[in-house]
Amino acid sequence: MGNYSIDEDYEFDVLKGYDEYYLKNFGTPKLAITRAKGSKVIDFDGKEYIDLLQGIAVNCLGHSNPELAQIIAAQANSLAHVSNFFTTKPQVQLAKKLAQIVGFEHNPRVLLTNSGTEAVEGALKIAKKHKPHGRIIALDHSFHGRTLGALSVTSKEKYRKPFSPLIPDIEFIEPNANRLRDAFSDNVSAVILEVIQGEAGVVPIDADFIKAARKLTQKHGALLIIDEVQTGIGRTGKWFAYQHTDIVPDIITSAKSLGGGFPIGAVITTGTTGDVLVPGDHGTTFGGNPLAAATALKVLQIIERDNLLSQSAQNFPFVKEILENHQNPYVKEIRGQGSLIGIELTSQSAAQVADKALENGLIVNACNPSTIRLAPAYNIGIIELRSALIVLDRTIRQVLDLNYED
Ligand code: PLP
Numbered sequence: 273m274g275n276y277s278i279d280e281d282y283e284f285d286v287l288k289g290y291d292e293y294y295l296k297n298f299g300t301p302k303l304a305i306t307r308a309k310g311s312k313v314i315d316f317d318g319k320e321y322i323d324l325l326q327g328i329a330v331n332c333l334g335h336s337n338p339e340l341a342q343i344i345a346a347q348a349n350s351l352a353h354v355s356n357f358f359t360t361k362p363q364v365q366l367a368k369k370l371a372q373i374v375g376f377e378h379n380p381r382v383l384l385t386n387s388g389t390e391a392v393e394g395a396l397k398i399a400k401k402h403k404p405h406g407r408i409i410a411l412d413h414s415f416h417g418r419t420l421g422a423l424s425v426t427s428k429e430k431y432r433k434p435f436s437p438l439i440p441d442i443e444f445i446e447p448n449a450n451r452l453r454d455a456f457s458d459n460v461s462a463v464i465l466e467v468i469q470g471e472a473g474v475v476p477i478d479a480d481f482i483k484a485a486r487k488l489t490q491k492h493g494a495l496l497i498i499d500e501v502q503t504g505i506g507r508t509g510k511w512f513a514y515q516h517t518d519i520v521p522d523i524i525t526s527a528k529s530l531g532g533g534f535p536i537g538a539v540i541t542t543g544t545t546g547d548v549l550v551p552g553d554h555g556t557t558f559g560g561n562p563l564a565a566a567t568a569l570k571v572l573q574i575i576e577r578d579n580l581l582s583q584s585a586q587n588f589p590f591v592k593e594i595l596e597n598h599q600n601p602y603v604k605e606i607r608g609q610g611s612l613i614g615i616e617l618t619s620q621s622a623a624q625v626a627d628k629a630l631e632n633g634l635i636v637n638a639c640n641p642s643t644i645r646l647a648p649a650y651n652i653g654i655i656e657l658r659s660a661l662i663v664l665d666r667t668i669r670q671v672l673d674l675n676y677e678d
Contacts, residue, residue, distance in 0.1 A: 287304050302630055303315045303630065307336070310335060310652075310656075311323050311324070311334055311649055311656050313635060319633065320633060321630070322633065322634050322635070322656060322659070322660040322663070323648075323649075324634065324635060324636050324646045324648045324660050325637050325648075326648060327533065328528070329470065329502050329507060329647035330528045330529060330532070331529075331533045332505060332506060332507070332571065332580075332584075332649060332650050333571065333574060333649060333650070333651060334652065335533070335649075337532060337533075337574070340533065340570055343566050343567055343570045346566075347563050347567070348563055351562050352561075353558070353561050354561075354562065355557070356559070360560075361562075363384065363562060363565045366566075367381075367382035367384070369569055370538055370540055371540070374542075375511070375515055375520070377542075378543045379542060379544070379546055381540070381546030382538055383539040383559065383560075384537070384538050384564070385527070385536070385538060386556065386561075387417075387527055387535060388416075388417055388422075388501035388525065388537050389416070389422040390556065391501065391539050392416045392417050392419075393421045394525070394549075395497045395523045396421045396422070396439075396462075398539070398541065398548045398549060399495050399497065400461060401548050402461060402495055402545070402548050403459075403462075403494065405459070406441070406460055407443055407457075408439075408441065408442050408461055408463075409443050409460055410443070410445075410465070411427065411444065411445065411464075411465050411466075411469070412427050412444050412446050413472035413473075413475065414444070414472070414499075415428070415466070415470065415471035416499055417501075418431070420439070421439055424438035424442050447478060447481045449478075449481050449483075449484035452484050452485060452488060453488065456494075458492050458493065460489075460494045462489070462496070463489055463496050465497075466498070466499045466502065467500070467503055467513035467516070467517070468508065468513060468608065468609060470612065471502075473616070474607050474608045474613060474614025474643065476607065482519055483517070483518075485519075486521070495522040495523060496519075496521040497522065497523045497524070498514045498523070498524045499524075499525045500524045500526050501528055502528055503612060504524070504528070504530070505528070505571070505575070506580060506584045506650055507529055507610055507611055507647070508584070508610040508611075509585025509588075510585075511581065512524060520542065522542060522543065522545045523539060523541050523545055524539075524540045525537065525538070525540075526538040526540065530568050531564060534567040534568065535564065584610045584611045584650035587610060587611045588610055588611070588612075590657065591661060592606045595615065595665065600669065601618070602617055602669065603615055603616070604617060604642075608646075611650050612646075613645070614639065614646075615664075616642055617644065617672065619642065620641035621641075621642070621672055622639075622640065622643055622644050623641065625671045626638045628667045629663065629667045632670075634663045634667065644664070644668075
């Protein structure tokens, strides 16, 4: 797995240290990982795993991409950080590149952030200022992040309850065009939605609903915010998932794959939406940091140069075909697009399957009780992907087939 120069103290018990010193919000980590390359990951016992989750849809070029490592080192050696009193070439180059790939014809503008939830905060602040005291419509089963604004438009009661009251005047509706029409009025300031709801179980939202959301927001002077944190930067085979539809939103939010493993997010606006925030309205110390911006720019350049949008697009049909050929009786449905794939099981055993997969040397996750999520690197080799799917098929049978014998 290449040269590894960072000092490894094998005597240091990482999991014990985590238990002792880290906050408890994530629970006990399933593994302590020491290094990784491409789609392979190694834990502290030297055990190898194939990673089909890639930091939950983050490492779109796989682990330890040498070109990203190089740009991070070079940028750190020349200019790692400046305040937002100043600007830098990577910051502006990245904004320009994002403005080009987003496909907004009118006045595309970018704000760089440090994470997905922070991008959503930026979008919500624009929506609230654009129409003060307006309602915001979000969808049932949505996930937009864990900071208080993003949490306010996240539907899951378990995540919301301990922190209520959250931002008021948020209405959750099912993604049904008639329901949206009923909910709409002139005092709606924005609709926020994911084109494919990732955390909900890789559930695509109906194109008719998205079209209705566009029409109604336009009619009532509200903004349409598409949260592309999980689906963006080629994850579904296009730069942004909304580009599979024939609408154009007012704002998109991005993060995850944008940095290929380096923390960064972005809010991208079009038209006059980009004029809503004025000096003093919003800020971030690290957002637009040249180290993050140079890395993200490199990610976009590599995706473009290596034709990875089309490679990402091919992962879903490949996975579907391989899994269908296995005729696993415990697989009910295979959903998704590109490199975001949900495998719905016939029972609520996804967490047990994910745990067993880890034992079998495979990293996947249970994004809801019955769905396994795959978010592989766009450039994963088909031999590696095929062998990972064989492990997954076997794991599902091990967990669900009471008569299973190896
Ligand atoms: N929005 C969507 C659609 C997401 O899937 C996520 C994270 O999973 C977020 C926002 C929050 O992003 P982050 O975890 O970077 O804050």
